[in-house]
Amino acid sequence: MTNIFKDFTSRIQSAVLSTGLTARSGEALDISRIVVEPPRDPSHGDLATNAAMVLAKGAGMKPRDIAEKIAAALEGDPDIAAAEVAGPGFINIRLEPGFWAAFLASVLKAGEGYGRSDLGGNVKVNVEYVSANPTGPMHVGHCRGAVVGDALAGLLDFAGYDVTREYYINDAGSQVDVLARSAFLRYREALGEDIGTIPEGLYPGDYLKPVGAALAERYGEELLAMDEADWLPIVKDITIDAMMEMIRGDLAALSVHHDVFFSERSLVGNGKNRVEEAIRDLRDRDLIYVGTLPPPKGQLPDDWEDREQTLFRSTDFGDDVDRALLKSDGSYTYFASDIAYHYDKYLRGFGYQIDVLGADHGGYVKRMQAAVKAITGGEGKLEIKLCQLVKLFRGGEPVKMSKRSGEFVTLRDVVDEVGVDPVRFMMLYRKNDAPLDFDFQKVTEQSRDNPVFYVQYAHARIASVFRQADEAFAGSDFGPEALCAAPLDLLTDEGELALAAKIAEWPRLVEAAAEAQEPHRIAFYLYELASALHGQWNRGKDLPQLRFINADRSDLTTARLALVYCAKLVIRAGLGILGVGAPDEMR
RNA sequence: GGCCCCGUAGCUCAGCUGGAUAGAGCAACGGACUUCUAAUCCGUAGGUCGCAGGUUCAAAUCCUGCCGGGGUCGCCA
Numbered sequence: 001m002t003n004i005f006k007d008f009t010s011r012i013q014s015a016v017l018s019t020g021l022t023a024r025s026g027e028a029l030d031i032s033r034i035v036v037e038p039p040r041d042p043s044h045g046d047l048a049t050n051a052a053m054v055l056a057k058g059a060g061m062k063p064r065d066i067a068e069k070i071a072a073a074l075e076g077d078p079d080i081a082a083a084e085v086a087g088p089g090f091i092n093i094r095l096e097p098g099f100w101a102a103f104l105a106s107v108l109k110a111g112e113g114y115g116r117s118d119l120g121g122n123v124k125v126n127v128e129y130v131s132a133n134p135t136g137p138m139h140v141g142h143c144r145g146a147v148v149g150d151a152l153a154g155l156l157d158f159a160g161y162d163v164t165r166e167y168y169i170n171d172a173g174s175q176v177d178v179l180a181r182s183a184f185l186r187y188r189e190a191l192g193e194d195i196g197t198i199p200e201g202l203y204p205g206d207y208l209k210p211v212g213a214a215l216a217e218r219y220g221e222e223l224l225a226m227d228e229a230d231w232l233p234i235v236k237d238i239t240i241d242a243m244m245e246m247i248r249g250d251l252a253a254l255s256v257h258h259d260v261f262f263s264e265r266s267l268v269g270n271g272k273n274r275v276e277e278a279i280r281d282l283r284d285r286d287l288i289y290v291g292t293l294p295p296p297k298g299q300l301p302d303d304w305e306d307r308e309q310t311l312f313r314s315t316d317f318g319d320d321v322d323r324a325l326l327k328s329d330g331s332y333t334y335f336a337s338d339i340a341y342h343y344d345k346y347l348r349g350f351g352y353q354i355d356v357l358g359a360d361h362g363g364y365v366k367r368m369q370a371a372v373k374a375i376t377g378g379e380g381k382l383e384i385k386l387c388q389l390v391k392l393f394r395g396g397e398p399v400k401m402s403k404r405s406g407e408f409v410t411l412r413d414v415v416d417e418v419g420v421d422p423v424r425f426m427m428l429y430r431k432n433d434a435p436l437d438f439d440f441q442k443v444t445e446q447s448r449d450n451p452v453f454y455v456q457y458a459h460a461r462i463a464s465v466f467r468q469a470d471e472a473f474a475g476s477d478f479g480p481e482a483l484c485a486a487p488l489d490l491l492t493d494e495g496e497l498a499l500a501a502k503i504a505e506w507p508r509l510v511e512a513a514a515e516a517q518e519p520h521r522i523a524f525y526l527y528e529l530a531s532a533l534h535g536q537w538n539r540g541k542d543l544p545q546l547r548f549i550n551a552d553r554s555d556l557t558t559a560r561l562a563l564v565y566c567a568k569l570v571i572r573a574g575l576g577i578l579g580v581g582a583p584d585e586m587r
Numbered sequence: 588g589g590c591c592c593c594g595u596a597g598c599u600c601a602g603c604u605g606g607a608u609a610g611a612g613c614a615a616c617g618g619a620c621u622u623c624u625a626a627u628c629c630g631u632a633g634g635u636c637g638c639a640g641g642u643u644c645a646a647a648u649c650c651u652g653c654c655g656g657g658g659u660c661g662c663c664a
Contacts, residue, residue, distance in 0.1 A: 037603070037606090038603085039607085040602095040606090040607070040608095040609090040610090041607075041608080044607080048606090048607085050605095050606065053606075053644070053645080056644070057643095057644085062644090063644065086607075087606085087607040088606075088607070088644065088645065089606095089644080090606075090607065092607095133664070135664095170664065173663085173664050174663085174664080175663090175664055292661090293661050294661095295661080296588080296589070296660060296661075297588045297589050304661080307661070307662080309661075309662070311661095320589070320590060320660090321589095321660095321661080323661090324661065324662055325662095326662075327662040328662055329662080331662090333662060333663095334662095334663075334664055335662095358658095359591085359592070359657085359658055359659085360658065360659070361658095361659085362590080362591045362592070362658060362659055363590070363591075363658085363659045363660060364659090365590095365591075366590080366591090386591080386592075386658095388592070388593080388657085388658085389657080389658080429600085429601095430599095430600070430601095431600090431601085433591095433592055433593075434592085434593065434600080435592090435593075435657070435658095437599080442599095450626095451612075453626060454612095454626075454627090456626090457624090457626055457627075458627095460624085460626095461623085461624075461626095461627085464623070464624065465623055467623090468623045469623080471623095472623085505603090508603085509603075512603055512604085513603090515604085516603090516604070520601090521601095521603075524600095524601060524602095524603095524611090525603095527601095527611080527612090528611085531611085531628095534627055534628065535627090535628065535629090537623080537627070537628080538619085538625090538627060538628035538629080539628080539629095540622080540623075541619070541620080541622060541625095541627095541628075542619080542628095542629090544622090547622085547623060548623065549623050585624085586624080586626065
């Protein structure tokens with residue numbers, strides 16, 4: 001058991017049962033609310049539990065009285081040096097020094113797998129993120145969702161879920177027609193025509209020039225002779241492919257990876273029509289009707305008029321109003337095809353789905369969750385993580401962006417200027433529902449103070465210690481296998497034990513972060529762990545006997561190398577979840 | 588106006604799903620480099636957790652109402 005908090009929770013539950021305490025009703029006590037956590041103040045010991053306080057009411061006793069009984073029962077545990085009652089009824093537990101040696105040995109044995117959890121029970125989960133429209137290169141706005149989604153997927157994978165990372169390509173709406181027309185203009189330009197300024201409503205960006213050139217190369221003047229109805233599908237296909245090619249390149253630059261790129265157009269075709277299926281299904285459940293919606297409260301839109309619409313009863317599932325499925329021209333709304341898409345995911349075996357979206361989609365959460373609940377008969381679960389906007393600054397000044405003029409900061413610009421690791425870590429060093437100010441100047445200029453380097457430096461520093469150890473003890477073996485045999489009971493310094501305790505929090509943190517779906521917790525934890533490592537390192541300056549390497553003590557050195565090796569395992573695993581590199585040396 | 592998110596140290600933010608005396612970083616001040624890389628560390632100072640009620644052994648955390656900031660609001664994608 002490498003998760004000491006789970007381990008001791010069950011030990012304490014056993015201890016409670018052994019006291020023979022019962023509820024006032026005579027029934028057994030509810031021990032499920034008992035938690036074991038690291039105490040906020042290290043002087044309180046290694047572990048703390050609220051057991052007595054959560055049991056007090058049911059047992060009809062004072063918390064401190066119960067605590068005394070439980071503490072007494074715990075004294076029998078050979079790993080517990082002391083169990084003291086404190087404050088309103090906490091039980092503070094101090095562990096035997098030998099416990100940490102055994103714990104570290106189990107970490108070494110677990111190796112790379114330390115911290116992995118079976119929390120997810122191998123349940124299939126589909127994480128959809130990025131899903132930028134295929135109408136141009138990715139811009140910074142996509143950056144945060146991409147990184148958060150990628151890290152969340154990594155986290156859930158580490159916590160034992162069967163994760164599929166998915167990208168939804170919106171290649172069916174009218175926007176891709178606009179895209180095709182924009183590309184067609186560039187095609188004419190490539191054939192030598194003077195196209196003047198790009199008309200309002202079309203995509204003006206230069207990135208379509210190569211597409212136009214490619215079209216000219218391939219078709220010559222052939223397309224010019226066609227009606228739009230004939231050239232549009234051809235140009236559309238080619239342009240979307242080109243855009244996706246570009247986007248995949250952008251994602252690769254940010255080291256973001258997807259398992260599935262799902263095309264909206266593929267919902268219909270090859271003898272199937274998911275949209276119709278979904279609508280039919282909802283109709284069968286009597287969840288569709290034709291009616292009018294009440295106007296929004298407060299200020300009425302200028303052009304408001306009552307209109308009959310085909311509506312989905314999303315209010316039956318917690319939404320604020322019912323939502324339209326058909327446009328007035330009879331075609332499906334975006335919402336309708338999105339229902340079909342989530343339905344398709346469900347049919348592919350994903351009862352558990354997560355969408356990572358920008359905060360501007362906030363109004364979309366309830367209706368989509370309602371739809372998933374409805375169409376899966378309550379069996380499917382959709383969670384939506386909203387990422388707040390990223391505001392760009394340069395030296396304190398806001399960076400202006402205009403999508404219409406085609407002048408926006410691309411994701412590629414950011415990565416090129418700042419680097420992948422700092423970008424990713426910065427995006428993850430914040431809760432996803434808090435806004436984020438991203439200042440190029442700060443991130444680059446103050447890169448030495450950037451938390452990502454602090455964490456990476458800890459990893460590199462440990463690697464350096466091993467290089468030094470190999471020199472100091474030429475011919476010795478400090479490989480993982482050898483470290484398993486290290487005399488870990490020589491680790492008695494408080495800083496060393498504090499580092500071990502920090503390492504011990506890892507499995508607990510992984511599970512908490514996965515349950516909350518909050519990858520940022522990993523980033524903050526890594527910072528704390530790095531801090532514990534740097535702190536212990538520096539204590540060696542005043543007290544040379546505390547240095548990791550003691551040239552005349554190979555046994556002690558081996559034990560300490562084993563300790564920092566455990567820290568290195570965790571940092572590597574954590575940075576791996578975040579998709580950030582773990583270098584062996586800083587440059 | 589409805590819905591969603593945010594409000595914690597001068598600044599940027601954590602706060603482990605209700606626990607003990609609310610924590611980091613930056614900025615300020617004072618220290619530590621003949622060192623296993625000082626890209627580091629140690630110390631000092633800094634708070635009415637937006638405001639007011641409520642829930643209970645216990646609230647920054649949960650509930651209600653305000654105040655302030657952002658997002659969004661019938662067929663767009």
